[in-house]
Amino acid sequence: MSADAKTTGYSRSTEDYLKAIYELETQGSPVQTSAIAEALEIAPPSVSGMVKRLSESDLVEHVPYRGVRLTDSGRRAALRMVRRHRIVETYLTQKLGYDWDSVHDEAERLEHAVSDELIERMAMALGNPQYDPHGAPIPTKDGAVEEQDLLPLSDVPVGSMAELRMVSDRDPDLLRYIASLGLKVGVAFEVIGRQPFKGPVTIRLPGTPPKDQAIGHELARALQCWELEGEVG
Amino acid sequence: MSADAKTTGYSRSTEDYLKAIYELETQGSPVQTSAIAEALEIAPPSVSGMVKRLSESDLVEHVPYRGVRLTDSGRRAALRMVRRHRIVETYLTQKLGYDWDSVHDEAERLEHAVSDELIERMAMALGNPQYDPHGAPIPTKDGAVEEQDLLPLSDVPVGSMAELRMVSDRDPDLLRYIASLGLKVGVAFEVIGRQPFKGPVTIRLPGTPPKDQAIGHELARALQCWELEGEVG
DNA sequence: TCCCAGATTTAGGCTAGGTTAATCTTGGGA
DNA sequence: TCCCAAGATTAACCTAGCCTAAATCTGGGA
Numbered sequence: 001m002s003a004d005a006k007t008t009g010y011s012r013s014t015e016d017y018l019k020a021i022y023e024l025e026t027q028g029s030p031v032q033t034s035a036i037a038e039a040l041e042i043a044p045p046s047v048s049g050m051v052k053r054l055s056e057s058d059l060v061e062h063v064p065y066r067g068v069r070l071t072d073s074g075r076r077a078a079l080r081m082v083r084r085h086r087i088v089e090t091y092l093t094q095k096l097g098y099d100w101d102s103v104h105d106e107a108e109r110l111e112h113a114v115s116d117e118l119i120e121r122m123a124m125a126l127g128n129p130q131y132d133p134h135g136a137p138i139p140t141k142d143g144a145v146e147e148q149d150l151l152p153l154s155d156v157p158v159g160s161m162a163e164l165r166m167v168s169d170r171d172p173d174l175l176r177y178i179a180s181l182g183l184k185v186g187v188a189f190e191v192i193g194r195q196p197f198k199g200p201v202t203i204r205l206p207g208t209p210p211k212d213q214a215i216g217h218e219l220a221r222a223l224q225c226w227e228l229e230g231e232v233g
Numbered sequence: 234m235s236a237d238a239k240t241t242g243y244s245r246s247t248e249d250y251l252k253a254i255y256e257l258e259t260q261g262s263p264v265q266t267s268a269i270a271e272a273l274e275i276a277p278p279s280v281s282g283m284v285k286r287l288s289e290s291d292l293v294e295h296v297p298y299r300g301v302r303l304t305d306s307g308r309r310a311a312l313r314m315v316r317r318h319r320i321v322e323t324y325l326t327q328k329l330g331y332d333w334d335s336v337h338d339e340a341e342r343l344e345h346a347v348s349d350e351l352i353e354r355m356a357m358a359l360g361n362p363q364y365d366p367h368g369a370p371i372p373t374k375d376g377a378v379e380e381q382d383l384l385p386l387s388d389v390p391v392g393s394m395a396e397l398r399m400v401s402d403r404d405p406d407l408l409r410y411i412a413s414l415g416l417k418v419g420v421a422f423e424v425i426g427r428q429p430f431k432g433p434v435t436i437r438l439p440g441t442p443p444k445d446q447a448i449g450h451e452l453a454r455a456l457q458c459w460e461l462e463g464e465v466g
Numbered sequence: 467t468c469c470c471a472g473a474t475t476t477a478g479g480c481t482a483g484g485t486t487a488a489t490c491t492t493g494g495g496a
Numbered sequence: 497t498c499c500c501a502a503g504a505t506t507a508a509c510c511t512a513g514c515c516t517a518a519a520t521c522t523g524g525g526a
Contacts, residue, residue: 007342013483033504046484048505053482065491065504095328096354106348109240113346115339121329246513266474279514281475286512298474298521 008080012112015081016040017050018059021070022078030067079143084111084119086132086139089169091122093133100133100184101175134175135166135185135224153201154220156191156227163188166224174222181205181213188228241313245345248314249273250283251292254303255311263300312376317344317352319365319372322402324355326366333366333417334408367408368399368418368457386434387453389424389460396421399457407455414438414446421461 008015020039024031033051037044055062059074070078088107092098098106114122120141123129130146131137137146148165156162164187167178178184182205193202198217205211215223241248253272257264266284270277288295292307303311321340325331331339347355353374356362363379364370370379381398389395397420400411411417415438426435431450438444448456 011482034502042483043485044504045486045506049483092351096351096358098354106351109346109348110343113342115342118325118329118339121331125329244512267472275513276515277474278476278516282513285475 007113007115008077010077013050014054014057014059015077015112017047017054018070018074018078019081019085021060021068022075022082025070030063030069032067036068076143079139079145081111082145083139083141084114086136087119087123087126087129088114089132089134090126090129090138094126099176099179100169101172101179103133104169104172107169131185132169133185134169135164136169148224150224151227152221153191153203153215153223153225154194154217156201156225158191158194161188161190161228162225163228164223165226168222174219177219178223181215182207182211183223240346240348241310243310246283247287247290247292248310248345250280250287251303251307251311252314252318254293254301255308255315258303263296263302265300269301309376312372312378313349314344315378316372316374317347319369320352320356320359320362321347322365322367323359323362323371327359332409332412333402334405334412336366337402337405364418365402366418367402368397369402381457383457384460385454386424386436386448386456386458387427387450389434389458391424391427394421394423394461395458396461397456398459401455407452410452411456414448415440415444416456 010018017036017040020036021031024035024039033044033047036042036051037047040047051060051062051068054060054074055068058071059077060068060070062068085107088110089103092103092106093100123138129138137148139145150165151162153162153164164183164185166185167175169175183189188206190204191201192204192212194200200214200216201220202212202214205213243251250269250273253269254264257268257272266277266280269275269284270280273280284293284295284301287293287307288301291304292310293301293303295301318340321343322336325336325339326333356371362371370381372378383398384395386395386397397416397418399418400408402408416422421439423437424434425437425445427433433447433449434453435445435447438446
Protein backbone atom coordinates (compact mmCIF):
# COMPACT_ATOMS: atom_id res chain seq x y z
CA MET A 1 0.00 0.00 0.00
CA SER A 2 1.12 3.59 -0.37
CA ALA A 3 0.92 7.28 -0.89
CA ASP A 4 -2.08 9.49 -1.15
CA ALA A 5 -5.77 9.37 -0.50
CA LYS A 6 -7.26 8.34 -3.78
CA THR A 7 -10.06 10.08 -5.53
CA THR A 8 -9.16 8.87 -9.00
CA GLY A 9 -7.29 5.69 -8.14
CA TYR A 10 -3.98 7.26 -9.14
CA SER A 11 -1.29 8.74 -6.95
CA ARG A 12 -0.89 12.44 -6.74
CA SER A 13 2.31 12.24 -8.66
CA THR A 14 0.74 10.17 -11.42
CA GLU A 15 -2.04 12.73 -11.72
CA ASP A 16 0.53 15.49 -12.08
CA TYR A 17 2.42 13.67 -14.81
CA LEU A 18 -0.71 12.88 -16.79
CA LYS A 19 -1.96 16.43 -16.68
CA ALA A 20 1.45 17.80 -17.67
CA ILE A 21 1.75 15.37 -20.56
CA TYR A 22 -1.74 16.23 -21.71
CA GLU A 23 -0.92 19.90 -21.75
CA LEU A 24 2.38 19.36 -23.51
CA GLU A 25 0.74 17.23 -26.17
CA THR A 26 -1.24 20.25 -27.33
CA GLN A 27 2.11 21.72 -28.34
CA GLY A 28 3.30 18.65 -30.15
CA SER A 29 3.35 14.92 -29.75
CA PRO A 30 5.16 12.77 -28.71
CA VAL A 31 6.20 14.61 -25.59
CA GLN A 32 9.88 14.57 -24.69
CA THR A 33 11.24 13.55 -21.34
CA SER A 34 12.94 16.88 -20.89
CA ALA A 35 9.72 18.78 -21.52
CA ILE A 36 7.98 16.85 -18.76
CA ALA A 37 10.95 17.34 -16.46
CA GLU A 38 10.86 21.07 -17.02
CA ALA A 39 7.10 21.34 -16.60
CA LEU A 40 7.14 19.49 -13.30
CA GLU A 41 10.48 20.88 -12.10
CA ILE A 42 11.88 17.41 -11.68
CA ALA A 43 15.19 15.93 -12.84
CA PRO A 44 15.03 14.08 -16.20
CA PRO A 45 16.03 10.67 -14.79
CA SER A 46 13.11 10.84 -12.38
CA VAL A 47 10.85 11.33 -15.36
CA SER A 48 12.35 8.31 -17.12
CA GLY A 49 11.53 6.25 -14.06
CA MET A 50 7.98 7.47 -13.78
CA VAL A 51 7.38 7.11 -17.50
CA LYS A 52 8.24 3.45 -17.17
CA ARG A 53 5.64 3.04 -14.43
CA LEU A 54 3.04 4.99 -16.40
CA SER A 55 3.53 2.85 -19.45
CA GLU A 56 3.35 -0.33 -17.38
CA SER A 57 -0.05 0.95 -16.22
CA ASP A 58 -1.04 1.63 -19.83
CA LEU A 59 -1.46 5.31 -19.27
CA VAL A 60 1.15 6.32 -21.83
CA GLU A 61 2.93 4.74 -24.75
CA HIS A 62 6.66 5.18 -24.56
CA VAL A 63 9.11 4.92 -27.42
CA PRO A 64 12.58 5.00 -25.89
CA TYR A 65 14.57 8.10 -26.76
CA ARG A 66 11.57 9.46 -28.62
CA GLY A 67 8.95 10.41 -26.08
CA VAL A 68 5.53 9.53 -24.75
CA ARG A 69 1.97 9.77 -25.93
CA LEU A 70 -1.11 9.39 -23.74
CA THR A 71 -3.19 6.29 -24.27
CA ASP A 72 -6.96 6.62 -24.27
CA SER A 73 -7.14 5.79 -20.60
CA GLY A 74 -4.29 8.17 -19.86
CA ARG A 75 -6.05 10.94 -21.72
CA ARG A 76 -9.27 10.24 -19.89
CA ALA A 77 -7.52 10.51 -16.54
CA ALA A 78 -5.71 13.67 -17.63
CA LEU A 79 -8.92 15.31 -18.75
CA ARG A 80 -10.49 14.48 -15.43
CA MET A 81 -7.70 16.43 -13.75
CA VAL A 82 -8.03 19.32 -16.16
CA ARG A 83 -11.75 19.49 -15.48
CA ARG A 84 -11.12 19.47 -11.77
CA HIS A 85 -8.53 22.18 -11.99
CA ARG A 86 -10.64 24.49 -14.11
CA ILE A 87 -13.82 24.02 -12.13
CA VAL A 88 -12.01 24.66 -8.88
CA GLU A 89 -10.47 27.84 -10.33
CA THR A 90 -13.85 29.02 -11.51
CA TYR A 91 -15.46 28.23 -8.18
CA LEU A 92 -12.82 30.05 -6.18
CA THR A 93 -13.11 33.20 -8.26
CA GLN A 94 -16.87 33.24 -8.53
CA LYS A 95 -17.88 32.05 -5.09
CA LEU A 96 -15.03 32.90 -2.78
CA GLY A 97 -13.73 36.16 -4.13
CA TYR A 98 -10.35 35.03 -5.39
CA ASP A 99 -8.66 37.04 -8.12
CA TRP A 100 -7.78 35.33 -11.37
CA ASP A 101 -4.10 35.63 -10.61
CA SER A 102 -4.21 33.76 -7.31
CA VAL A 103 -6.30 30.68 -8.01
CA HIS A 104 -3.76 28.53 -9.79
CA ASP A 105 -1.74 27.27 -6.83
CA GLU A 106 -4.80 26.60 -4.74
CA ALA A 107 -6.40 24.64 -7.59
CA GLU A 108 -3.18 22.76 -8.14
CA ARG A 109 -3.51 21.27 -4.66
CA LEU A 110 -7.27 20.90 -4.52
CA GLU A 111 -7.55 19.05 -7.82
CA HIS A 112 -5.98 16.03 -6.14
CA ALA A 113 -8.18 16.12 -3.07
CA VAL A 114 -11.70 16.73 -4.33
CA SER A 115 -14.08 13.90 -5.13
CA ASP A 116 -16.02 13.65 -8.37
CA GLU A 117 -19.09 14.41 -6.36
CA LEU A 118 -17.69 17.67 -5.03
CA ILE A 119 -16.61 18.74 -8.49
CA GLU A 120 -20.07 18.11 -9.87
CA ARG A 121 -21.62 20.03 -7.00
CA MET A 122 -19.33 22.96 -7.65
CA ALA A 123 -20.08 22.83 -11.37
CA MET A 124 -23.79 22.75 -10.58
CA ALA A 125 -23.51 25.71 -8.23
CA LEU A 126 -21.78 27.62 -11.03
CA GLY A 127 -24.35 26.66 -13.65
CA ASN A 128 -22.03 24.28 -15.47
CA PRO A 129 -19.64 26.86 -16.86
CA GLN A 130 -17.88 26.24 -20.16
CA TYR A 131 -14.78 28.33 -19.50
CA ASP A 132 -12.55 28.97 -16.52
CA PRO A 133 -11.54 32.48 -15.42
CA HIS A 134 -8.63 32.51 -17.86
CA GLY A 135 -10.81 31.52 -20.77
CA ALA A 136 -9.69 27.90 -20.93
CA PRO A 137 -12.46 25.49 -21.91
CA ILE A 138 -13.64 23.14 -19.16
CA PRO A 139 -13.79 19.50 -20.31
CA THR A 140 -17.15 17.84 -19.74
CA LYS A 141 -17.58 15.02 -17.27
CA ASP A 142 -17.06 12.49 -20.04
CA GLY A 143 -13.94 14.10 -21.33
CA ALA A 144 -14.97 16.28 -24.25
CA VAL A 145 -13.05 19.54 -24.68
CA GLU A 146 -13.95 22.29 -27.05
CA GLU A 147 -11.35 22.83 -29.72
CA GLN A 148 -10.57 26.49 -29.83
CA ASP A 149 -9.19 28.17 -32.89
CA LEU A 150 -7.19 30.97 -31.35
CA LEU A 151 -4.38 33.17 -32.50
CA PRO A 152 -1.70 34.64 -30.26
CA LEU A 153 -1.89 38.41 -30.22
CA SER A 154 1.58 38.43 -31.75
CA ASP A 155 0.07 36.90 -34.92
CA VAL A 156 -3.13 38.93 -35.20
CA PRO A 157 -2.85 41.06 -38.35
CA VAL A 158 -2.45 44.77 -37.89
CA GLY A 159 -5.70 46.56 -38.58
CA SER A 160 -8.05 43.87 -37.34
CA MET A 161 -10.27 43.72 -34.32
CA ALA A 162 -9.67 40.94 -31.87
CA GLU A 163 -11.00 39.71 -28.58
CA LEU A 164 -8.92 38.30 -25.75
CA ARG A 165 -10.10 34.72 -25.23
CA MET A 166 -7.52 32.89 -23.15
CA VAL A 167 -4.39 33.39 -21.05
CA SER A 168 -2.27 30.84 -19.24
CA ASP A 169 -3.08 30.66 -15.53
CA ARG A 170 0.48 29.96 -14.49
CA ASP A 171 2.05 33.33 -13.98
CA PRO A 172 0.31 35.52 -11.40
CA ASP A 173 2.45 38.55 -12.18
CA LEU A 174 1.57 38.35 -15.83
CA LEU A 175 -2.12 38.03 -14.99
CA ARG A 176 -1.99 40.98 -12.64
CA TYR A 177 -0.25 43.05 -15.26
CA ILE A 178 -2.78 42.19 -17.96
CA ALA A 179 -5.61 43.06 -15.62
CA SER A 180 -3.97 46.37 -14.81
CA LEU A 181 -4.14 47.24 -18.51
CA GLY A 182 -7.87 46.70 -18.45
CA LEU A 183 -7.50 43.50 -20.42
CA LYS A 184 -9.50 40.49 -19.44
CA VAL A 185 -11.15 37.60 -21.21
CA GLY A 186 -13.89 38.95 -23.46
CA VAL A 187 -12.41 42.40 -24.02
CA ALA A 188 -12.23 43.44 -27.69
CA PHE A 189 -9.58 45.76 -29.08
CA GLU A 190 -8.01 46.88 -32.31
CA VAL A 191 -4.50 45.94 -33.33
CA ILE A 192 -2.99 49.15 -34.60
CA GLY A 193 0.64 48.29 -35.06
CA ARG A 194 3.43 45.83 -34.67
CA GLN A 195 7.16 46.41 -34.72
CA PRO A 196 9.42 43.95 -36.52
CA PHE A 197 12.23 41.94 -34.85
CA LYS A 198 10.02 40.73 -32.02
CA GLY A 199 9.04 44.26 -31.25
CA PRO A 200 5.92 45.26 -29.36
CA VAL A 201 2.35 45.07 -30.60
CA THR A 202 0.25 48.17 -30.14
CA ILE A 203 -3.45 47.78 -29.46
CA ARG A 204 -6.24 50.29 -29.01
CA LEU A 205 -8.52 49.54 -26.08
CA PRO A 206 -12.11 50.77 -26.12
CA GLY A 207 -13.11 53.60 -23.78
CA THR A 208 -13.52 57.31 -23.78
CA PRO A 209 -11.03 58.21 -24.87
CA PRO A 210 -9.65 54.96 -26.35
CA LYS A 211 -6.31 54.02 -24.91
CA ASP A 212 -3.35 52.80 -26.93
CA GLN A 213 -1.13 50.27 -25.29
CA ALA A 214 2.18 48.74 -26.36
CA ILE A 215 2.60 45.07 -25.52
CA GLY A 216 5.93 43.26 -25.62
CA HIS A 217 6.38 40.34 -27.97
CA GLU A 218 6.73 37.73 -25.21
CA LEU A 219 3.51 38.84 -23.57
CA ALA A 220 1.73 39.12 -26.91
CA ARG A 221 2.54 35.48 -27.58
CA ALA A 222 0.77 34.51 -24.35
CA LEU A 223 -2.49 36.28 -25.18
CA GLN A 224 -4.73 33.98 -27.20
CA CYS A 225 -7.27 35.88 -29.24
CA TRP A 226 -10.15 35.54 -31.62
CA GLU A 227 -9.84 37.61 -34.71
CA LEU A 228 -13.18 39.34 -35.09
CA GLU A 229 -15.10 39.66 -38.35
CA GLY A 230 -15.24 43.06 -39.97
CA GLU A 231 -12.09 45.06 -40.08
CA VAL A 232 -11.73 48.60 -38.94
CA GLY A 233 -10.92 51.50 -41.21
CA MET B 234 12.69 16.91 -0.62
CA SER B 235 9.59 14.75 -0.54
CA ALA B 236 5.96 13.91 -0.45
CA ASP B 237 3.02 16.22 -0.48
CA ALA B 238 2.21 19.75 -1.41
CA LYS B 239 2.59 21.66 1.80
CA THR B 240 0.12 24.05 3.22
CA THR B 241 1.25 23.71 6.81
CA GLY B 242 4.83 22.67 6.30
CA TYR B 243 4.06 19.13 7.49
CA SER B 244 3.49 16.00 5.47
CA ARG B 245 0.03 14.63 5.08
CA SER B 246 0.89 11.74 7.30
CA THR B 247 2.27 14.00 10.02
CA GLU B 248 -0.92 16.04 9.91
CA ASP B 249 -2.98 12.89 10.35
CA TYR B 250 -0.95 11.73 13.34
CA LEU B 251 -1.13 15.10 15.07
CA LYS B 252 -4.87 15.36 14.64
CA ALA B 253 -5.40 11.79 15.86
CA ILE B 254 -3.19 12.35 18.89
CA TYR B 255 -5.01 15.57 19.67
CA GLU B 256 -8.34 13.83 19.58
CA LEU B 257 -7.12 10.91 21.67
CA GLU B 258 -5.70 13.25 24.29
CA THR B 259 -9.22 14.43 25.07
CA GLN B 260 -9.86 10.90 26.31
CA GLY B 261 -6.73 10.70 28.40
CA SER B 262 -3.07 11.60 28.20
CA PRO B 263 -0.46 10.35 27.48
CA VAL B 264 -1.73 8.64 24.35
CA GLN B 265 -0.68 5.04 23.81
CA THR B 266 0.93 3.75 20.65
CA SER B 267 -1.80 1.19 20.19
CA ALA B 268 -4.51 3.85 20.40
CA ILE B 269 -2.89 5.83 17.60
CA ALA B 270 -2.43 2.67 15.58
CA GLU B 271 -6.08 1.81 15.91
CA ALA B 272 -7.29 5.33 15.13
CA LEU B 273 -5.22 5.54 11.96
CA GLU B 274 -5.60 1.88 11.01
CA ILE B 275 -1.86 1.41 10.91
CA ALA B 276 0.33 -1.30 12.46
CA PRO B 277 1.81 -0.42 15.87
CA PRO B 278 5.45 -0.60 14.76
CA SER B 279 4.73 2.00 12.09
CA VAL B 280 3.43 4.26 14.81
CA SER B 281 6.59 3.75 16.87
CA GLY B 282 8.60 4.85 13.86
CA MET B 283 6.53 7.92 13.18
CA VAL B 284 6.44 8.87 16.85
CA LYS B 285 10.20 8.97 16.81
CA ARG B 286 10.16 11.37 13.87
CA LEU B 287 7.46 13.51 15.47
CA SER B 288 9.42 13.82 18.66
CA GLU B 289 12.59 14.68 16.77
CA SER B 290 10.57 17.52 15.23
CA ASP B 291 9.39 18.55 18.69
CA LEU B 292 5.78 17.97 17.89
CA VAL B 293 5.26 15.38 20.63
CA GLU B 294 7.00 14.29 23.78
CA HIS B 295 7.57 10.60 23.90
CA VAL B 296 8.23 8.53 27.01
CA PRO B 297 9.19 5.06 25.77
CA TYR B 298 6.66 2.37 26.63
CA ARG B 299 4.41 5.02 28.14
CA GLY B 300 2.99 7.10 25.33
CA VAL B 301 3.07 10.54 23.75
CA ARG B 302 1.84 13.99 24.58
CA LEU B 303 1.58 16.89 22.14
CA THR B 304 4.01 19.74 22.67
CA ASP B 305 2.73 23.28 22.29
CA SER B 306 3.76 23.41 18.67
CA GLY B 307 2.26 19.98 18.05
CA ARG B 308 -1.00 21.09 19.60
CA ARG B 309 -1.00 24.25 17.53
CA ALA B 310 -0.56 22.26 14.34
CA ALA B 311 -3.24 19.76 15.39
CA LEU B 312 -5.71 22.51 16.12
CA ARG B 313 -5.04 24.02 12.74
CA MET B 314 -6.07 20.70 11.19
CA VAL B 315 -9.15 20.44 13.39
CA ARG B 316 -10.19 23.96 12.39
CA ARG B 317 -9.71 23.10 8.73
CA HIS B 318 -11.68 19.90 9.01
CA ARG B 319 -14.61 21.49 10.78
CA ILE B 320 -14.80 24.55 8.59
CA VAL B 321 -14.70 22.42 5.47
CA GLU B 322 -17.49 20.22 6.83
CA THR B 323 -19.57 23.25 7.64
CA TYR B 324 -18.94 24.79 4.24
CA LEU B 325 -19.86 21.64 2.35
CA THR B 326 -23.14 21.25 4.20
CA GLN B 327 -24.14 24.89 4.16
CA LYS B 328 -22.97 25.95 0.72
CA LEU B 329 -22.88 22.83 -1.40
CA GLY B 330 -25.82 20.83 -0.16
CA TYR B 331 -23.98 17.95 1.44
CA ASP B 332 -25.72 15.97 4.18
CA TRP B 333 -24.12 15.77 7.59
CA ASP B 334 -23.44 12.08 7.13
CA SER B 335 -21.37 12.46 3.97
CA VAL B 336 -18.99 15.31 4.71
CA HIS B 337 -16.42 13.53 6.83
CA ASP B 338 -14.46 11.71 4.14
CA GLU B 339 -14.40 14.70 1.83
CA ALA B 340 -13.15 16.94 4.66
CA GLU B 341 -10.57 14.34 5.61
CA ARG B 342 -8.92 14.82 2.22
CA LEU B 343 -9.50 18.53 1.78
CA GLU B 344 -8.07 19.49 5.15
CA HIS B 345 -4.63 18.63 3.81
CA ALA B 346 -5.00 20.54 0.57
CA VAL B 347 -6.58 23.85 1.48
CA SER B 348 -4.52 26.93 2.27
CA ASP B 349 -5.03 29.08 5.33
CA GLU B 350 -6.37 31.72 3.01
CA LEU B 351 -9.05 29.45 1.61
CA ILE B 352 -10.11 28.35 5.07
CA GLU B 353 -10.47 31.95 6.19
CA ARG B 354 -12.48 32.77 3.08
CA MET B 355 -14.78 29.84 3.73
CA ALA B 356 -15.15 30.84 7.37
CA MET B 357 -15.94 34.38 6.29
CA ALA B 358 -18.53 33.21 3.78
CA LEU B 359 -20.17 31.23 6.58
CA GLY B 360 -20.11 34.12 9.03
CA ASN B 361 -17.38 32.60 11.19
CA PRO B 362 -19.41 29.74 12.61
CA GLN B 363 -18.63 28.40 16.08
CA TYR B 364 -19.82 24.83 15.56
CA ASP B 365 -19.63 22.34 12.74
CA PRO B 366 -22.67 20.38 11.49
CA HIS B 367 -22.17 17.71 14.14
CA GLY B 368 -22.00 20.26 16.94
CA ALA B 369 -18.24 20.14 17.42
CA PRO B 370 -16.70 23.49 18.32
CA ILE B 371 -14.50 25.06 15.64
CA PRO B 372 -11.13 26.22 16.99
CA THR B 373 -10.32 29.84 16.27
CA LYS B 374 -7.51 30.83 13.96
CA ASP B 375 -5.18 31.16 16.91
CA GLY B 376 -6.03 27.83 18.37
CA ALA B 377 -8.65 28.43 21.04
CA VAL B 378 -11.36 25.79 21.42
CA GLU B 379 -14.43 26.07 23.52
CA GLU B 380 -14.55 23.58 26.36
CA GLN B 381 -17.91 21.89 26.31
CA ASP B 382 -19.46 20.31 29.33
CA LEU B 383 -21.54 17.56 27.79
CA LEU B 384 -23.07 14.35 29.00
CA PRO B 385 -23.60 11.25 26.89
CA LEU B 386 -27.29 10.46 26.56
CA SER B 387 -26.58 7.20 28.37
CA ASP B 388 -25.78 9.25 31.51
CA VAL B 389 -28.58 11.81 31.38
CA PRO B 390 -30.86 11.16 34.37
CA VAL B 391 -34.31 9.79 33.67
CA GLY B 392 -36.90 12.50 33.96
CA SER B 393 -34.78 15.39 32.73
CA MET B 394 -34.93 17.39 29.55
CA ALA B 395 -31.86 17.39 27.37
CA GLU B 396 -30.70 18.80 24.08
CA LEU B 397 -28.54 16.98 21.56
CA ARG B 398 -25.35 19.02 21.20
CA MET B 399 -22.74 16.87 19.47
CA VAL B 400 -22.25 13.60 17.61
CA SER B 401 -19.11 12.10 16.17
CA ASP B 402 -18.80 12.70 12.43
CA ARG B 403 -17.15 9.36 11.75
CA ASP B 404 -19.97 6.96 11.14
CA PRO B 405 -22.28 7.93 8.28
CA ASP B 406 -24.73 5.12 9.02
CA LEU B 407 -25.07 6.25 12.59
CA LEU B 408 -25.63 9.84 11.47
CA ARG B 409 -28.24 8.83 8.93
CA TYR B 410 -30.02 6.76 11.53
CA ILE B 411 -30.06 9.59 14.04
CA ALA B 412 -31.42 11.95 11.43
CA SER B 413 -34.13 9.45 10.50
CA LEU B 414 -35.33 9.62 14.12
CA GLY B 415 -35.73 13.36 13.78
CA LEU B 416 -32.74 13.95 16.00
CA LYS B 417 -30.25 16.59 15.08
CA VAL B 418 -28.04 19.03 16.91
CA GLY B 419 -30.24 21.47 18.83
CA VAL B 420 -33.25 19.19 19.25
CA ALA B 421 -34.54 18.95 22.83
CA PHE B 422 -36.22 15.88 24.25
CA GLU B 423 -37.22 14.27 27.52
CA VAL B 424 -35.50 11.19 28.87
CA ILE B 425 -38.34 8.98 30.04
CA GLY B 426 -36.62 5.74 30.83
CA ARG B 427 -33.50 3.66 30.88
CA GLN B 428 -33.12 -0.09 31.19
CA PRO B 429 -30.35 -1.56 33.34
CA PHE B 430 -27.55 -3.83 32.07
CA LYS B 431 -26.68 -1.55 29.16
CA GLY B 432 -30.25 -1.56 28.04
CA PRO B 433 -31.85 1.08 25.83
CA VAL B 434 -32.68 4.66 26.81
CA THR B 435 -36.16 5.85 25.94
CA ILE B 436 -36.66 9.47 24.98
CA ARG B 437 -39.75 11.49 24.12
CA LEU B 438 -39.32 13.68 21.11
CA PRO B 439 -41.45 16.84 20.75
CA GLY B 440 -44.17 16.93 18.11
CA THR B 441 -47.87 16.36 17.84
CA PRO B 442 -48.19 13.78 19.05
CA PRO B 443 -44.87 13.39 20.87
CA LYS B 444 -42.98 10.33 19.76
CA ASP B 445 -41.23 7.91 22.11
CA GLN B 446 -38.07 6.33 20.83
CA ALA B 447 -35.86 3.61 22.29
CA ILE B 448 -32.14 4.11 21.76
CA GLY B 449 -29.57 1.36 22.28
CA HIS B 450 -26.86 1.84 24.87
CA GLU B 451 -24.02 2.02 22.36
CA LEU B 452 -25.75 4.73 20.38
CA ALA B 453 -26.76 6.59 23.54
CA ARG B 454 -23.11 6.78 24.53
CA ALA B 455 -22.32 8.54 21.24
CA LEU B 456 -24.92 11.28 21.66
CA GLN B 457 -23.45 14.15 23.64
CA CYS B 458 -26.11 16.26 25.32
CA TRP B 459 -26.74 19.27 27.48
CA GLU B 460 -28.96 18.59 30.44
CA LEU B 461 -31.51 21.40 30.42
CA GLU B 462 -32.62 23.33 33.48
CA GLY B 463 -36.10 22.67 34.80
CA GLU B 464 -37.28 19.13 35.03
CA VAL B 465 -40.48 17.85 33.63
CA GLY B 466 -43.35 16.41 35.69
C1' DT C 467 8.39 -11.94 44.84
C1' DC C 468 7.95 -13.95 40.36
C1' DC C 469 6.14 -14.65 36.03
C1' DC C 470 3.56 -14.12 32.05
C1' DA C 471 0.39 -11.62 28.90
C1' DG C 472 0.01 -7.73 26.43
C1' DA C 473 1.98 -3.55 24.74
C1' DT C 474 6.02 -1.57 22.65
C1' DT C 475 10.09 -1.23 20.28
C1' DT C 476 13.82 -3.00 17.23
C1' DA C 477 15.31 -5.36 13.15
C1' DG C 478 14.89 -6.04 8.53
C1' DG C 479 12.26 -5.30 4.20
C1' DC C 480 9.36 -3.07 0.61
C1' DT C 481 7.47 0.69 -2.61
C1' DA C 482 6.99 5.22 -4.59
C1' DG C 483 9.32 8.86 -6.06
C1' DG C 484 12.96 11.64 -5.90
C1' DT C 485 18.51 12.64 -6.52
C1' DT C 486 23.40 12.70 -9.07
C1' DA C 487 26.89 10.57 -11.91
C1' DA C 488 27.84 7.76 -15.71
C1' DT C 489 26.51 5.72 -20.01
C1' DC C 490 23.97 5.32 -24.15
C1' DT C 491 21.28 7.19 -28.61
C1' DT C 492 20.28 10.17 -31.98
C1' DG C 493 20.63 13.46 -35.48
C1' DG C 494 22.70 17.49 -37.62
C1' DG C 495 26.88 19.75 -39.41
C1' DA C 496 31.59 19.48 -41.31
C1' DT D 497 30.37 9.58 -43.80
C1' DC D 498 31.76 10.69 -39.21
C1' DC D 499 31.58 12.81 -34.95
C1' DC D 500 29.90 15.17 -31.19
C1' DA D 501 26.51 17.69 -28.40
C1' DA D 502 22.13 17.30 -26.59
C1' DG D 503 18.88 14.49 -24.73
C1' DA D 504 17.54 9.96 -22.61
C1' DT D 505 18.44 6.14 -19.92
C1' DT D 506 20.73 3.22 -16.43
C1' DA D 507 23.08 2.68 -12.11
C1' DA D 508 23.41 3.57 -7.47
C1' DC D 509 21.58 5.80 -3.68
C1' DC D 510 18.25 8.38 -0.46
C1' DT D 511 13.93 9.31 2.42
C1' DA D 512 9.22 8.82 4.11
C1' DG D 513 6.07 5.58 5.53
C1' DC D 514 4.41 1.51 5.65
C1' DC D 515 4.83 -3.88 6.81
C1' DT D 516 5.93 -8.54 9.55
C1' DA D 517 8.68 -11.11 12.80
C1' DA D 518 11.46 -11.03 16.75
C1' DA D 519 12.99 -9.06 20.99
C1' DT D 520 11.97 -6.33 25.07
C1' DC D 521 9.52 -3.91 28.67
C1' DT D 522 5.78 -3.41 32.18
C1' DG D 523 2.40 -4.36 35.49
C1' DG D 524 -1.00 -7.28 37.71
C1' DG D 525 -2.10 -11.70 39.82
C1' DA D 526 -0.61 -16.08 42.13
